[in-house]
Amino acid sequence: MSPITPSVYSLQHITAEAAELASKTALRLAEEMGILISVAIVDNGGHLLHFARHDAAQFLTIDVAINKAWTASSFALPSHAWNEIVQQPSLAPLSQTPRFTPVAGGCPLYYQDGIIGAIGISGGSPQQDHYLGNCTVQHLDFQK
Template sequence: MKTKFTKTLIFVSALAATDIAGAQDSDQPVMVEIRRLSMDTALTIAKTAIDACREQGVQVSVTVVDRGGHPQVVLRDVLAMDLSLEVSYRKAYTAMTFASTTSSLEDRFTGPFSVGKLEKVLLSAGGVPIQASGETVGGVGVSGAPSGETDENCALAGVAAVEMDLEMASF
């Protein structure tokens, strides 16, 4: 019995070693380079969004998240409600996750157990993905304006402020 177990263990180990060796021969690189927004770029997006909303007489909160959904820059104008901080984060996270404006997702998930019921996901206008050369590198969310349309226009202004720089970045 012990001999049979030992033979089986040796066979399984040899099989696993073969799979590992085969994986090393694949075309996959050992390391993967991941592009991220610089802090200055993220700050420019957020500040431009704040300024765009101020021009319309609205004070808002803005969150810029990186490609992993982690807050990189968070700004809240003086009179923006505290709740707008969390809402702007969720909009940014959702836009980054789905690589789509949150306004285009508003009617997409309507079932009782749909993706829209996840904790960080918010399907409300005001979130915009940040893309460079077709790759999503983050998201920006704006909250606090009287309408989601205004929130989204301010977020779009923020992304537009760095759009040329993002496209010119070498990938």
């Protein structure tokens, strides 16, 4: 009888160093735009890995940034994509999920075609938050 060998599966995660670099990049880009933000980086399980904010960023931006990142990490979709999805009656109950934030500013982070985490930004308009998330992703090459 041959021994049973378990399948081997490996998940890649964003590193703490890369998460900090992403946060610093987002803060710098926001300063160039003249807005004050909070930025959160979560791993691919939605767990907070790094958080930073401008000193004078509004306090509500803290939880919103974390929850946008969590939302983007959950199904590897930008947080704003959920806004349309939950309009479908069969999926509308998802909007009652705690932490679920279908607002622009959450972007998945990829490495070698796999999701490694997500970034969430809050403090500007939805368009500004989305733009900053995308610019950070592109700047650090966290794309598929």
